[in-house]
Amino acid sequence: MRNKLEEIKESSKQVLKDIRDKASLEAVRVEYLGKKGKLTDVLRGMGQLSAEERPIIGQLANDVRSFIEEEIAKISAELEKAEIERKLAEETIDVTMPGKTNKIGGKHPITIVLDEIKDIFIGMGFQITEGPEIETDYYNFEALNIPKDHPARDTQDTFYIDDNTLLRTQTSPCQIRTMENMKPPIRIIAPGRVFRSDSPDATHSPLFHQVEGLVVDKGVTMADLKGTLEIFCKKMYGEDIQVRFRPHHFPFTEPSAEMDISCPSCHGKGCRVCKGEGWIEILGAGMVHPKVLKICGIDPEVYSGFAFGLGLERIVMRRFDVDDIRLFYENDLRFLKQF
Ligand code: PHE
Numbered sequence: 001m002r003n004k005l006e007e008i009k010e011s012s013k014q015v016l017k018d019i020r021d022k023a024s025l026e027a028v029r030v031e032y033l034g035k036k037g038k039l040t041d042v043l044r045g046m047g048q049l050s051a052e053e054r055p056i057i058g059q060l061a062n063d064v065r066s067f068i069e070e071e072i073a074k075i076s077a078e079l080e081k082a083e084i085e086r087k088l089a090e091e092t093i094d095v096t097m098p099g100k101t102n103k104i105g106g107k108h109p110i111t112i113v114l115d116e117i118k119d120i121f122i123g124m125g126f127q128i129t130e131g132p133e134i135e136t137d138y139y140n141f142e143a144l145n146i147p148k149d150h151p152a153r154d155t156q157d158t159f160y161i162d163d164n165t166l167l168r169t170q171t172s173p174c175q176i177r178t179m180e181n182m183k184p185p186i187r188i189i190a191p192g193r194v195f196r197s198d199s200p201d202a203t204h205s206p207l208f209h210q211v212e213g214l215v216v217d218k219g220v221t222m223a224d225l226k227g228t229l230e231i232f233c234k235k236m237y238g239e240d241i242q243v244r245f246r247p248h249h250f251p252f253t254e255p256s257a258e259m260d261i262s263c264p265s266c267h268g269k270g271c272r273v274c275k276g277e278g279w280i281e282i283l284g285a286g287m288v289h290p291k292v293l294k295i296c297g298i299d300p301e302v303y304s305g306f307a308f309g310l311g312l313e314r315i316v317m318r319r320f321d322v323d324d325i326r327l328f329y330e331n332d333l334r335f336l337k338q339f
Helices: 002-017 022-033 038-048 053-090 109-123 173-181 222-237 290-295 312-320 325-329
Strands: 134-136 160-162 165-167 186-195 207-217 243-250 253-262 279-288 304-311
Touching (some): 002 022, 002 038, 022 038, 109 186, 109 222, 109 312, 173 186, 173 207, 207 279, 222 243, 279 290, 304 312
Antiparallel strands (some): 160 165, 207 304, 243 253, 253 279, 279 304
């Protein structure tokens, strides 16, 4: 029996040497120490031993069992350690690698300038409103005192959806909608997209942006119009900017004017930007026509007002030195990234 036990010990050593995974380790354990294992098998013969031999062989058998158990425990710990190391190596995160950053979008140049314009007018007590891009003939023309035969109604300029529905050609219908919904004192600007059937070139686009302004109160005069717009221009372009008003005609204002600013590039001397004139036209304006007030239910004997409409693209082009209006709508990232 002694020999058999020694043999078991030796053979277990041999077998365990080559173990590389937990499953085969468990198989070895069962083979040697399990209920039907080699060691148990030997111990079954203990009954035949003499009383003196029994404790000696018993002790030896226990030693062999402990030896095998310890070996298995050792190998098991090693396998576990190797497994953890393998995982660590496989799943390491290199914190020194450059991160993947999300590209952050930017504001469109038109939005940048519009935000500035809004801030300036909010600072002067104006509210921001908006109107629909699809308008009726009434709001875009009729209520603005634009008679049926006015050239602005020519199908050359207007995108009609049907006889009575169209894409607004100006933000001025917002004047009517505002006066229908608000009681004076009114002080609003209404920015938005407008549409005209122009063929696109460097300075024309069938879609562009306007900012409409409207002030209605008791005792509003042309001086308020001039003062408000002059302050706006100084905040927008700096204190040394000059403004001038030229007589003009719009059906919905009387009197009407166009406003120019001294060219911000050459300060009035004349250059490529202002085409040698020294002045640049930036908006149309005037005192709200009494007929228009009346149409909106405001008594022109009590109230008066002024309105203006400025073209946003022109201002943005000058601000950022953009020489082709089409760049604003092409969504070319090489252009947009510059702002
Ligand atoms: N709606 C006019 C245009 O598109 C501009 C304007 C607005 C003029 C308000 C006077 C008052 O040309």
